Amino acid sequence: MRAVAVREGGKTAADLCIIDVPRPDVGRGHVLIRVTHAGVNRPDILQRRGLYPPPAGASPIMGLEVAGIIESIVPHPDWGDDVAWNIGDRVCALVNGGGYADYVSVDIRHLLPVPQGLSLAEAASLPEVSLTVYANLIEHGGLKAGEAVLVHGANSGIGSMTVMLGKSFGAKVITTVRGADRIDWVRALGADVVIDTTTGDFVEAVKAEGGADVILDIVAGDYVAKNILCLKPKGRLVQVGMARGNTAEIDVTRLMQKQAIITGSMLRPRSPEEKARLTSEVRARVWPLIEAGAIRPVVAKVFPFAEVGAAHEFLDSGAHSGKVVLEL
Ligand SMILES: NC(=O)c1ccc[n+]([C@@H]2O[C@H](COP(=O)([O-])OP(=O)(O)OC[C@H]3O[C@@H](n4cnc5c(N)ncnc54)[C@H](OP(=O)(O)O)[C@@H]3O)[C@@H](O)[C@H]2O)c1
Incomplete structure (x- = not known):
């Protein structure tokens, strides 16, 4: 072959x-x-x-x-x-x-x-985006209807699935992109807010929206400290990528003040049993949304x-x- x-x-x-x-x-x-x-x-x-x-x-x-x-x-x-x-x-x-x-x-x-x-x-x-986003946004992040999610790089594979899954699960979806040419595309996915980081910092813009309960972050680096500033009390920051670097300096006082949680995960090293469980969850909870056209x-x-x-x-x-x- x-x-x-x-x-x-x-x-x-x-x-x-x-x-x-x-x-x-x-x-x-x-x-x-x-x-x-x-x-x-x-x-x-x-x-x-x-x-x-x-x-x-x-x-x-x-x-x-x-x-x-x-x-x-x-x-x-x-x-x-x-x-x-x-x-x-x-x-x-x-x-x-x-x-x-x-x-x-x-x-x-x-x-x-x-x-x-x-x-x-x-x-x-x-498969890759459905399992990753379900595992990290819904399971790790514990996103609930009525909460707000922030996702960076919303034009990416992971980002676009986060927008659609977040909306389908009843969340307000705040996004960032790098460039005005991405804005309409991300809005068309259903994002409530699209922030162009090439024209200014995202922290104040997210705070103006009331902050985020869950952040799904594919970039890390200097975004980690900024993400913590964007979290609401008891917010959850979920790391799944590190385009801006795998180390970060944070002010832990902010974490403690907000009772925030930082977590993260990788899909590939999970056991076959764990992937089987996740596949069955995704089939039951995400596939119907795709077949109904809510996620495309x-x-x-x-x-x-x-x-x-x-x-x-x-x-x-x-x-x-x-x-x-x-x-x-
Ligand atoms: N943990 C896991 O289990 C898991 C599973 C799957 C994927 N991932 C990770 O998730 C990430 C996204 O995957 P994908 O397939 O969706 O990738 P992708 O479609 O290539 O998208 C990458 C995104 O990251 C943004 N980006 C890249 N460098 C950046 C920077 N320096 N600052 C801010 N934004 C930046 C890009 O913005 P522009 O379009 O403006 O360049 C784009 O939106 C990857 O890092 C991948 O390794 C993790």
């Missing part, structure tokens, strides 16, 4: 190439998916650069989410023969690597159906498989709003 590899010694997008490799083994409790589309995510770029090695036991091939067709099924003896899926089903899934290839082996418990009315390309853009996939661009290098460059350039997808 075809799979993407990085040329020996290379780390740039131009070093990505397509090679021929054997199909993956399909263990108990797994299905083989014929991949039609794969989501392109920032960790793929870090992996290409050698900065995010695949965890032990994971495929060395890049790619953390896919959509495609079930090619074969190997039931798990302890889970019974009653597999809820059939060969030929259209599915999408979070995968622990291996998505940039014609076939990938996926834990049966991590499968999600392609939401009704969506294309396979759109479905491939959903936001695919910025679909690249042919042979142009995987261009897809990485496009994502890395920051020119996109929404998600980038490969078509195999």
Whole structure:
């Protein structure tokens, strides 16, 4: 089968190439998916650069989410023969690597159906952002209806899902973007407030809106101290990324005064059982919102498989709003 590899010694997008490799083994409790589309995510770029090695036991091939067709099924003896899926089903899934290839082996418990009315390309853009945002905004952040959420980089894959999920769960959604050209796009997702950080600091603007109960932060660095200033009493700051750096200096007095909580999480190192639980939550609570049209996939661009290098460059350039997808 075809799979993407990085040329020996290379780390740039131009070093990505397509090679021929054997199909993956399909263990108990797994299905083989014929991949039609794969989501392109920032960790793929870090992996290409050698900065995010695949965890032990994971495929060395890049790619953390896919959509495609079930090619074969190997039931798990302890889970019974009653597999809820059939060969030929259209599915999408979070995968622990291996998505940039014609076939990938996926834990049966991590499968999600392609939401009704969506294309396979759109479905491939959903697992990573749906699971990450549900886990961090709803579970870690404990967002409740009537509360206010702040999300930075609202034009990003994670940011756009946070806007739509936050609105769907009854929250006021305050956002920041870098540039006036992003404002209308983020408003169209349903954001109540869009702050352009290229024209001024966001802290006063968020305070003027009454502050945030939950902040989902993909940038960290100097934003952490500013985020704490934006939190309401008993607010929760949830870190899921670190575009501005992984260290921060904060005034802990502010934390104590506000009885605030700082937390964070990563999706990839979670156990298969934990990912299975999360997948089932997302299927029950997020998939109906997608099928009802309250949450829609936001695919910025679909690249042919042979142009995987261009897809990485496009994502890395920051020119996109929404998600980038490969078509195999
Ligand atoms: N913890 C987890 O489990 C988990 C899971 C998935 C993703 N993530 C992380 O979440 C982040 C977003 O992922 P994504 O796929 O949504 O990425 P993406 O679409 O590439 O978006 C990146 C966003 O970050 C903004 N940004 C980049 N550098 C910035 C800076 N220095 N200051 C302020 N904003 C900045 C970008 O703004 P512009 O558009 O203006 O450049 C853009 O909105 C990534 O860091 C990713 O690693 C974490």
